[in-house]
Amino acid sequence: MDKLRRVLSGQEENEERGLTSQVLDASSLSYSTRVKWFFICFVAGILLSILGTALLFIPGGGFKLFAVFYTLGNLAALGSTCFLMGPLKQLKRMFEPTRLIATIVxxxxxVLTLCAVFWWDKKPLAILFCVLxxxxxxxxxxxxxxxxxxxxMKCFTTCLS
Structure with missing residues (x-):
């Protein structure tokens, strides 16, 4: 739209824009669209986690499905915040010093949940990683x-003492 305005007003520039600015312009969403997709992605993440927990009680291969759906649900819930702030800002905020340890863990x-289920075949370890x-x-x-x-922290220290 801006390019059309520049052409019509006779102010077309010959210099090309960088790839980053083109991607940012192409992916800009309105606030209401961002909020809608945040809720859609967040609810999908919760539903995937609940579905994964329900699949835990299926005999046989239900445990592997539990680990996959639970992890995908958490990833979808985490990814939903990208709609609110944008992916680059989300990544920057994830790795700020106050959140660094929680993000890494x-x-x-x-990763360890999926490894415990598919490669190590250790159910108790996978449950431990899901709790973590x-x-x-x-x-x-x-x-x-x-x-x-x-x-x-204050609540836990009060409860423990």
Whole structure:
């Protein structure tokens, strides 16, 4: 649209834009579209995790499906935030010092869950990694809420003492 305006006003520039600016211009979404796709992706992630948990009780190969669907659900829920802030900003915020450990543990648990199911064939280990996925995702998520980590830490120290 901007190019059409420049052509019609006689201000067409001959210099080519970089690939990054072209991608950013082509992928810009309105705020309402971003929020809609965030909710769609987030709900899909929750449904995949619930479906994975339900598949856990299927005899035979249900355990492998559980691990796959649970991990895909967590990835979809994590990816849903890309619609709100954009993928580059999301990646930058994921690896900020306050979230670095939670991000690494979370991503590592995604991989280790699938390794435990498909290559190592260790069900208890896969369940442990799924629990760690949940805990890392929770710790990562509350890092976006101001003072939430401090409140959780204070609550746990009060309960344990």
């Amino acid at each position: 979370m991503l590592l648990c995604f 996925q949940f805990l890392a995702m929770t710790w990562y998520s509350i890092s976006y809420i101001p003072f939430a980590r401090d409140a959780v």
